Amino acid sequence: MTIKLGVPSKGRLMDKTFDWFRARGVSLARTGSDREYAGAVEGVDGVELVLLSAGEIPRELATGRIHLGVTGTDLVREKLARWEQQVEEVALLGFGQADLILAVPNCWVDVDTLDDLDAASAAFRARHGFRLRIATKYHRLVREYLQDNGVADYQLVDSQGATEGVVKNETAEAIADITSTGETLRANHLKIMSDGPILKSQATLWRSRVATYSDADRLVLSKLLDTLR
Amino acid sequence: MPKKAKIRARAAALKTMFEDAGANPVETSLLQPAEVLLDLYGEDIRARAYVTSDALRGEQMLRPDFTVPVVQMHMDHGAEPARYTYAGEVFRRQEDDPSKPNEYAQVGYEVFDRENPAAADAEVFALIRKGLGDLDLRAATGDIGILMAAVSGLNTTQRRKDALLRHIWRPRRFRALLDRFSGRTPAPQARMAMLAKPDPMTHDFPRIGLRSDAEVAARIEALKEDAEAAPITANEVALIEALLGVREKLPYALEHLRDIAVDMPAITEAVYCLKDRMDALQAQGIDVDALEFEASYGRTSMEYYDGFVFGFYAEGRPDLPPVATGGRYDALTRVLGQGREIPAVGGVIRPGLLLELEGAL
Numbered sequence: 001m002t003i004k005l006g007v008p009s010k011g012r013l014m015d016k017t018f019d020w021f022r023a024r025g026v027s028l029a030r031t032g033s034d035r036e037y038a039g040a041v042e043g044v045d046g047v048e049l050v051l052l053s054a055g056e057i058p059r060e061l062a063t064g065r066i067h068l069g070v071t072g073t074d075l076v077r078e079k080l081a082r083w084e085q086q087v088e089e090v091a092l093l094g095f096g097q098a099d100l101i102l103a104v105p106n107c108w109v110d111v112d113t114l115d116d117l118d119a120a121s122a123a124f125r126a127r128h129g130f131r132l133r134i135a136t137k138y139h140r141l142v143r144e145y146l147q148d149n150g151v152a153d154y155q156l157v158d159s160q161g162a163t164e165g166v167v168k169n170e171t172a173e174a175i176a177d178i179t180s181t182g183e184t185l186r187a188n189h190l191k192i193m194s195d196g197p198i199l200k201s202q203a204t205l206w207r208s209r210v211a212t213y214s215d216a217d218r219l220v221l222s223k224l225l226d227t228l229r
Numbered sequence: 230m231p232k233k234a235k236i237r238a239r240a241a242a243l244k245t246m247f248e249d250a251g252a253n254p255v256e257t258s259l260l261q262p263a264e265v266l267l268d269l270y271g272e273d274i275r276a277r278a279y280v281t282s283d284a285l286r287g288e289q290m291l292r293p294d295f296t297v298p299v300v301q302m303h304m305d306h307g308a309e310p311a312r313y314t315y316a317g318e319v320f321r322r323q324e325d326d327p328s329k330p331n332e333y334a335q336v337g338y339e340v341f342d343r344e345n346p347a348a349a350d351a352e353v354f355a356l357i358r359k360g361l362g363d364l365d366l367r368a369a370t371g372d373i374g375i376l377m378a379a380v381s382g383l384n385t386t387q388r389r390k391d392a393l394l395r396h397i398w399r400p401r402r403f404r405a406l407l408d409r410f411s412g413r414t415p416a417p418q419a420r421m422a423m424l425a426k427p428d429p430m431t432h433d434f435p436r437i438g439l440r441s442d443a444e445v446a447a448r449i450e451a452l453k454e455d456a457e458a459a460p461i462t463a464n465e466v467a468l469i470e471a472l473l474g475v476r477e478k479l480p481y482a483l484e485h486l487r488d489i490a491v492d493m494p495a496i497t498e499a500v501y502c503l504k505d506r507m508d509a510l511q512a513q514g515i516d517v518d519a520l521e522f523e524a525s526y527g528r529t530s531m532e533y534y535d536g537f538v539f540g541f542y543a544e545g546r547p548d549l550p551p552v553a554t555g556g557r558y559d560a561l562t563r564v565l566g567q568g569r570e571i572p573a574v575g576g577v578i579r580p581g582l583l584l585e586l587e588g589a590l
Contacts, residue, residue: 081324081325082325105434105437105438105440106432106434106435107432107434107435107436107437107438107442107445108440108445109423109429109430109432109434109445109449110423110429110445110448110449110452112417112419112420112423113417113419113420115405115409115417116420118402119392119448119451120440120444120448122392122395123444123447123448123451124440124444127444128439131268131271132440139275140276140324143272143273143275143276144276146272147272147273147276148401149401149402150396150399150401150402150403150405151402152271152395152396152399152402153271154271154272155267155271155272156272156275167437167438168437168438170438170439173438173439173440189434189435189437194417194419
């Protein structure tokens with residue numbers, strides 16, 4: 001009988017989310033010890049705060065275990081098939097901006113566009129006997145993007161962190177990752193492909209289209225959304 | 230009878246029909262080593278097949294089709310010529326459309342025969358048609374070999390031809406490459422700027438990664454060659470476009486292609502093959518005057534068909550996938566045969582769809 005609101009459980013994303021709600025008269029706070037993922041909501045009745053890892057929020061929305069959730073566009077698009085049918089975008093929160101990009105070593109002076117990457121991949125496979133490796137954690141988004149653009153002879157290798165380092169370590173030849181300023185990329189001697197980002201992402205408040213809403217829930221939800229607008 | 234049992238019974242009946250036509254029944258494992266499929270299809274297969282793994286054998290895929298394991302089986306220890314049949318479930322990941330099944334039955338017939346490719350093509354087509362019974366189906370046919378011959382015969386550099394051939398099955402990239410090579414779209418500015426440098430390889434960037442300086446330099450050489458090569462002429466592009474646009478009843482398509490071959494002699498041999506196939510189809514009792522031919526048919530399927538391609542579609546049901554599909558895949562036997570190859574053609578029927586269309590499910 002409450003509206004469940006999922007919010008990232010730590011870090012800047014949590015702090016900024018709390019700020020965003022506070023600026024609109026809704027106070028969110030972690031309760032109990034620092035290690036306990038419980039929260040409190042003040043300023044609106046009937047809303048329960050659920051602290052979750054940002055990566056789990058898309059799935060929780062899609063199963064309807066939470067009614068509202070804050071997470072990045074990138075994670076929703078990566079994790080949910082037919083995302084439009086499962087969640088609705090309520091508000092762009094104006095922070096957490098990041099682009100999902102493809103990057104290759106600076107020393108590849110011959111590679112600037114997907115056309116180049118495709119040709120380089122063909123030659124790489126012929127020379128090395130395996131497909132050019134692109135390290136990423138965004139498998140679906142990257143695969144769909146490369147398939148749509150007719151790039152062949154690559155393979156995706158999983159990288160859940162420190163992705164910028166894989167080229168130097170020779171566990172991949174290129175990367176697809178989220179970046180906001182590009183600084184880490186530059187520090188690791190990588191350049192962004194000029195075709196533009198695969199996706200532009202930012203922190204977003206989503207509503208689950210799958211969750212069940214009682215009449216009381218609907219009332220609480222519309223009141224909350226009014227307060228936030 | 231439950232749905233699955235009905236489908237299984239029909240699958241068994243179709244398999245018996247193929248056995249009566251001379252095919253040996255074969256079985257393949259449900260779990261296929263992922264490596265072979267990944268090497269063949271690349272990442273695209275991951276969007277299509279279910280991948281699982283264990284610590285001992287590594288990545289495995291739930292069989293997305295029978296063709297690859299059957300070809301492997303034949304290349305490893307098959308006698309020639311050979312005809313095979315099989316029936317069983319295949320598994321396809323569905324990311325976008327919940328109405329499409331992720332598990333369904335296929336019954337197939339595959340012919341490995343060096344003697345007479347046109348006759349083998351016709352044999353497979355006619356037998357699959359027979360298996361589909363009296364249903365009102367539209368047959369679509371095509372021939373990837375004609376487009377491949379046209380590209381191979383272009384008056385341009387081998388590198389350009391190789392690039393186009395590599396993307397025969399990705400029509401969008403093929404189009405973009407053709408536009409680039411014919412000068413319709415200019416080379417990107419960054420590339421022109423890089424090539425204009427006296428020595429593009431002189432730079433302060435640290436050398437990182439497996440792709441070596443020699444490989445980068447080789448590609449720059451290739452780009453230079455390409456920048457200096459004359460564009461593919463508008464006339465040749467128009468011929469490729471005319472070829473891709475051929476879509477009519479088979480005898481007219483053949484006439485049309487013969488006309489194109491006058492200006493594009495490289496496809497002459499492939500057009501003769503089409504004529505041979507038409508005659509062979511007629512000999513099998515197929516009404517070729519009513520058979521549709523579409524030169525670009527089969528280009529968006531998974532890339533192993535390289536000659537005759539066909540599919541049977543339910544009239545008035547564009548929502549349904551084809552009830553049966555097939556084609557020639559000589560190149561696949563070359564890739565899987567490790568140096569050996571054999572002309573091969575085959576087709577599969579989906580008994581579940583067949584029963585659905587008959588109203589029997």
